[in-house]
Every structure is written in C-alpha cells, then in structure tokens.
Amino acid sequence: MQIQNYIGGSLINPSSNLFLDNYNPAQGKVYSYIPDSEKEDIEKAYKAAKEAFPSWSKTTREERFRIMMKIADLIEQKHDELALAESIDNGKPVKLAHHVDIPRAASNIRFFATAIMHYASESHDMNGVAINYTLRKPIGVVGCISPWNLPLYLFTWKIAPALAAGNTVVAKPSEVTPMTAYLFSKICIEAGLPEGVLNIVHGLGVKVGAAITEHPGIKAISFTGGTETGKAIAKVAAPMFKKLSLELGGKNPNIIFADCDFENALRTSVMSSFANQGQICLCGSRIFVERPIYEKFKTAFVEKVKKLKVGDPNDASSNLGALVSKDHLEKVLGYIELAKEEGGTILTGGEQIHLDGELKEGNYLAPTVIEGLAFNCRTNQEEIFGPVVTIMPFDTEEEVLTYANSTQYGLAATVWTQDVTKANRVAAQLESGIVWVNCWLVRDLRTPFGGVKSSGVGREGGFNALNFFTEPTNVCIKL
Numbered sequence: 001m002q003i004q005n006y007i008g009g010s011l012i013n014p015s016s017n018l019f020l021d022n023y024n025p026a027q028g029k030v031y032s033y034i035p036d037s038e039k040e041d042i043e044k045a046y047k048a049a050k051e052a053f054p055s056w057s058k059t060t061r062e063e064r065f066r067i068m069m070k071i072a073d074l075i076e077q078k079h080d081e082l083a084l085a086e087s088i089d090n091g092k093p094v095k096l097a098h099h100v101d102i103p104r105a106a107s108n109i110r111f112f113a114t115a116i117m118h119y120a121s122e123s124h125d126m127n128g129v130a131i132n133y134t135l136r137k138p139i140g141v142v143g144c145i146s147p148w149n150l151p152l153y154l155f156t157w158k159i160a161p162a163l164a165a166g167n168t169v170v171a172k173p174s175e176v177t178p179m180t181a182y183l184f185s186k187i188c189i190e191a192g193l194p195e196g197v198l199n200i201v202h203g204l205g206v207k208v209g210a211a212i213t214e215h216p217g218i219k220a221i222s223f224t225g226g227t228e229t230g231k232a233i234a235k236v237a238a239p240m241f242k243k244l245s246l247e248l249g250g251k252n253p254n255i256i257f258a259d260c261d262f263e264n265a266l267r268t269s270v271m272s273s274f275a276n277q278g279q280i281c282l283c284g285s286r287i288f289v290e291r292p293i294y295e296k297f298k299t300a301f302v303e304k305v306k307k308l309k310v311g312d313p314n315d316a317s318s319n320l321g322a323l324v325s326k327d328h329l330e331k332v333l334g335y336i337e338l339a340k341e342e343g344g345t346i347l348t349g350g351e352q353i354h355l356d357g358e359l360k361e362g363n364y365l366a367p368t369v370i371e372g373l374a375f376n377c378r379t380n381q382e383e384i385f386g387p388v389v390t391i392m393p394f395d396t397e398e399e400v401l402t403y404a405n406s407t408q409y410g411l412a413a414t415v416w417t418q419d420v421t422k423a424n425r426v427a428a429q430l431e432s433g434i435v436w437v438n439c440w441l442v443r444d445l446r447t448p449f450g451g452v453k454s455s456g457v458g459r460e461g462g463f464n465a466l467n468f469f470t471e472p473t474n475v476c477i478k479l
C-alpha cells in the first residue's frame with residue numbers, strides 16, 4: 001500500500017516519486033510505503049493553503065462548525081478501521097486505540113468545532129474616555145508537526161483549533177506512524193473540506209519538518225515531539241518571529257504518600273507507568289514512595305507488573321504491544337544497560353521479549369522496574385519514553401520535592417494522598433505544567449495543557465489553543 005500526500009484537495013505522489021519503508025512494529029516488517037517528500041512538496045502545500053486562506057478565513061463559524069462536525073462523525077463511523085490501522089502502524093494494543101486514540105481524535109475535532117461557536121474577544125471600557133475591543137483574526141497559513149506516540153490523537157489536537165480559528169494548514173505527521181493521517185485526509189475529502197484548507201505532507205522530519213519551519217510564509221508552528229527537535233525548530237523559527245507552541249518531553253514524578261488510597265494508587269501507577277508501552281509524554285517514569293509504605297507498595301507493584309501480558313497488539317488480552325521501532329527499542333534497552341551501570345537493580349523486566357511466528361521480529365520489551373538509583377543519575381534525569389520506571393523511597397515532603405523538581409523537564413506530576421491540604425501544598429510547589437491528584441490522565445479539553453522548563457513553551461487546550469492560532473488587534477475608540 002502506498003500512502004499519498006494530500007495537497008490542494010487531492011491525493012498525490014511526492015515530487016520525487018520516491019517512497020520510504022513503513023514498518024509494522026509488531027512484526028518488524030515493511031507493510032506500506034510513505035512519500036519521501038521534499039521542500040518542493042511543502043512549497044506546493046503552502047501555495048494551496050495560501051490560495052485557500054481568503055475564502056476559509058471568511059467562511060462563517062457555522063459553516064466551519066458544520067464541516068468539522070462531519071469530519072468527527074466520519075471518524076466515528078470509521079472507528080474500527082482507524083483503530084486497527086493505528087495499532088498496526090504504531091504497535092499499540094488495538095483495544096487502547098479503540099478506547100483512547102480514535103475516540104479522542106473525534107472529540108478533538110468536535111471540541112474545537114463547538115469552541116469556535118462560543119469564542120468571544122475582550123472589551124475594555126475606560127470609564128467613558130474610550131472603549132477598546134480586541135479583534136481576533138486567523139494568522140494565515142500555519143504549520144502543525146506531530147509525533148508517533150499518539151498519532152491521530154495529537155495530529156487532530158493541533159489541526160482542529162487551527163482550522164476552527166480560520167487558518168489554513170500545512171501539516172506533517174510522524175514518518176514513523178503516517179497511516180491514520182493518510183486515512184484522515186480521505187475523511188476530509190469525504191466531508192467536503194474545501195481544497196487547500198488542510199494539506200498533509202508526509203516524509204522525514206529533517207526534510208519536510210524543517211521545510212515547514214523554515215518557510216517564510218508559514219507564520220506559526222505548533223509542534224509536539226522531542227526536546228532536541230523543539231530546540232532545532234525554535235532556533236530557526238525565533239529569528240523569523242514566528243508564533244511557536246512547543247510540547248516537548250517529560251520525566252514525570254509519581255509521588256505516593258503513606259496516607260494514600262493504596263489500591264487506587266497501585267492500580268493507577270501500573271497504568272501511568274506502562275500505558276502505550278510507556279510512550280506517552282505524561283507517563284510517570286519516576287515513582288517516589290513514602291518510606292512507611294515503600295516495601296509494601298514496591299512488592300505489590302512488582303507483582304502486578306509481572307502479570308502484565310506483552311503480546312500481539314491485535315489480541316484483546318495483551319496489556320502491552322510492541323515499541324514503535326527497532327531504533328527506539330535499542331534506545332530504551334540502552335537506558336536499561338545504563339541503569340545497571342549506575343548501580344540500579346532490575347526488580348522485573350529488563351529484557352527484550354521474543355514472540356513466536358509472525359511476531360518473531362517484533363519490538364517487544366518486558367515492562368521494567370528499577371530500584372536503587374540516585375535521584376540525580378542519568379537514568380533518573382533523561383527521558384526514556386518506554387516501559388521503564390524507577391522506584392525509590394523518600395522521608396519528607398521537602399526531600400521528595402527536591403527529587404521531583406530536579407530534572408530539566410516539567411510536564412506532568414502525580415500526587416497520591418488523602419490529605420487535601422498536603423495535596424494543595426505539594427501541587428503548588430511542583431515545577432510542572434500539569435499536576436494530577438489521586439488520578440492520572442483525567443483530561444478536560446478546556447484546561448491548559450503543556451509544560452515548563454525544557455518540556456515546552458505555550459499551552460494547548462481550550463481557548464489557549466484558539467488564542468495561539470489567532471492574532472489579536474486592539475481597537476481603541478475615543479468616546
């Protein structure tokens with residue numbers, strides 16, 4: 001199967017007519033081909049988006065709402081096909097794609113379709129002297145670049161607010177997981193999205209992603225991915241004064257106090273550590289447990305982790321599927337070796353898993369728990385982005401805050417305690433864009449989403465995203 005670019009409303013081959021291999025990570029085999037696009041393809045996409053902008057930006061909110069709702073309906077109608085495609089392309093359990101990725105993609109579109117209907121701008125009255133009002137205008141052609149871990153989920157999370165606000169878009173999904181973005185382009189055609197409003201160009205980050213970043217006509221970039229890539233994008237885009245929203249890596253602390261609801265903390269920590277094979281930027285990869293319950297929690301946690309089934313993503317009984325690529329598996333295995341060198345003890349996992357038959361060459365790794373590491377060693381400071389967590393005890397709030405805040409990252413944190421005063425006190429002191437208390441990954445799409453420090457710049461979600469994708473003009477009228 002050959003994937004195509006979606007430019008000017010049509011599905012077309014890349015200018016080079018060259019294609020890259022696309023792997024099925026569960027089998028380690030090439031199963032489709034992705035356009036190896038070039039700068040030239042981005043230029044074509046930009047021209048189509050520029051041409052479409054005057055009309056799309058003037059389209060009524062009601063009409064944009066109507067088309068976007070149709071897209072969301074079609075995602076739901078094709079739910080099974082999309083979930084299977086996501087699982088084959090990414091290696092994630094198909095049941096996860098069913099419950100999380102695909103429903104969320106439809107919700108993203110619907111959420112911003114409705115949000116634009118309620119989006120209002122500010123007015124400031126100067127006590128009879130003058131009145132100010134703010135116009136919020138779409139920016140023009142904007143760029144959206146997304147990663148491989150939640151492919152359609154994060155792709156639509158960016159595209160939806162951009163389109164709702166009246167912009168036209170040049171988008172690039174990850175070259176590692178292009179399939180659902182391709183299926184999405186067919187959905188947009190079926191829904192009647194006007195030509196050129198959304199353009200999807202496939203290919204390598206260093207070529208296609210860089211061409212979007214460098215393009216002088218693309219005035220804003222919304223990016224989710226690795227911190228190093230974020231730096232490279234900022235370096236190019238900042239001197240061009242582009243608007244930038246960067247959602248980058250994390251090394252999230254999961255803090256468990258002795259007074260927590262033990263069973264809930266235990267059950268949720270297994271999920272927050274290993275959901276999507278640990279490849280979610282919000283996963284809690286450093287577990288800190290207050291000393292009085294440390295041994296009890298550790299024993300129960302390891303016991304539960306040992307019971308997780310790593311297997312065929314298409315089998316409903318699998319808890320973990322395959323890691324996204326061979327390269328990524330190697331990277332994660334490298335960190336397990338590093339943890340051993342740094343004095344860590346592997347409590348469970350630590351090894352690649354070799355399944356049988358068609359899955360023989362798949363990228364499977366046993367969920368891994370590591371104990372005995374210092375809070376400031378590399379394993380506890382660098383983003384691993386796989387099914388690997390460390391666990392360590394703490395004695396005081398002050399100590400655990402030092403551990404939690406010690407990394408360059410600050411995306412998400414989880415706190416487990418039944419003492420609401422303590423929860424508020426700790427949450428306020430965590431250097432983190434998001435803090436979950438007694439839960440994990442509970443998402444209200446209206447809330448600000450993003451990180452501090454090297455976890456990013458800017459916030460997505462709700463009106464934050466619509467503000468990002470619009471340019472305010474203040475009009476001051478003397479009375």
Ligand code: TXE
Pocket residue numbers: 145146147148149172173174175176203204205206208209210213224225226227229230232233247248249250280281383384385
């Ligand atoms: O991300 P990249 P990758 C982290 C995680 C992972 C690491 C690398 O630690 O191991 O990032 O993953 C495009 N200019 N996260 O390699 O390379 C690229 O094609 C413009 C965290 O997938 O950052 C893809 O579409 N674009 C993360 C997108 O950027 C470029 C989720 C992300 O790719 C580019 C995924 C360039 N120079 C990985 N180079 C999270 N926080 O959610 C690449 N791209």
